[in-house]
Amino acid sequence: MKKTYLSALVLLGSAGSLMAQGVANRVAPSVKDDVTPVILRRSCAAQDVLQAQLAADPGLARRMDAIEAQTQRFVAARAAAQLRGGNTPGGSTGGTTALLSGTVTIPVVVHVVYNTAAENISDGQIQSQIDVLNEDFQKLNADRSNPYPYSGLAAAAPVRFTLASVVRKASKTRSWSTNDAVKNSKRGGDDAWDATKYLNLWSCNLGNGLLGYAQFPGGAPATDGVVMLYSAFGSRAKWPTGTYSSPYDLGRTATHEVGHWMNLRHIWGDDGGACTGSDQVGDTPNQGGENYGCPAAGKSSCTNASTGGDMFMNYMDYTDDRCMFMFSKGQADRMTAVFDAGGARSSFATASGALRQTATASTISVFPNPGREAVSLTLPANADAARYSVRVYDMSGHEMRQARYDGQGQLQTEALPKGLYYISISDGANTSRQRFEKE
Structure with a gap:
């Protein structure tokens, strides 16, 4: 639920982490670092x-703070455009602002950092996680x-994840903490x-009962991404022969953490149950705190009983994997x-x-499309073709x-292999991107 916006320092620093999932009092005392962890409770x-x-x-x-301001401008502009029945603008700066059209492809690199054979999870387990994210x-x-x-509020995000590479690294370290080592x-x-x-995405043996943690937009590039416990990486339902810790074995730890990577907060606002926190989202109900396990239907807190109770099935709560299933x-x-x-x-993007x-999308095109040896650009009248920069990207x-x-x-x-591509055409001020098929 959205409340008055505070600075990122106050909202994030005083509330603690909006990024990581851990477990306090949550690992069976007989479990050691070199065997599959037994996680009893998801927590921050x-x-x-x-x-x-x-x-x-x-x-x-x-x-x-600047990222939050841009986010609020975008959300407000999108709501206004939807009321008008028009296109959804980005930027909200007026004039020929950019439009987000189509699907954003996110290439994923998985770093498997392992000390034991069990921690060196298989390609199949890794792919099952990519499938769950999609x-x-x-x-x-x-x-x-x-x-x-x-159910009427459930929505999709315009993203598609592709596995770009798996990097495997043997390490002498038996257990990792949240120090980004x-x-x-x-x-x-x-x-x-x-x-x-x-x-x-890093898969490793996180200690102290941690399931994972993520870095919000705005952090240092060298540490940007998501770290997860190897046995909470992937889905038992999709790849049964993997190494998993139940009930966090359906890939939802990554869904939660990648949500943070894409600037989502915990649904209850990290206020310690005071009903005063905010996730900066207008359609999530005010919630008194995190939920665990699989709550009974109608479970409510704060004053949300009349609207349907806690949205505990939201990916940004702390319920078991099988009990969270919506943004x-x-x-x-x-x-x-x-x-x-x-x-x-x-x-x-x-x-x-x-x-x-918007200024160029309707005036620049390529033909023939599909094409083979070459394509021609249809440029605005009197345009100097030499001023344009043209680049081609694959779908990844x-x-x-x-x-x-x-x-x-x-x-x-x-020289292009057959397939689908995007052609980016820019004059230095405006850019048009055309989807192109090579026959």
């Missing part, structure tokens, strides 16, 4: 991580049809890939904002061809340098 355990980030980086609070964020998950009071090769972990191009429309808007022009993760400019966002623009309106595509 990253307050020290966030406080350390804020203390070490004085500019973080200011950056998060289902959950696109509202294609089978359990979305479960009857619940907020797992993200640093000099400390026994594995370095992040370019955070403007890839979502980095709300407001959360989907908030996630979309980070990819819009000026958003903290807009580079993913740019690489995907999902951002275009990788630039296809074998496609050559001659500066005279012709793009040579003969």
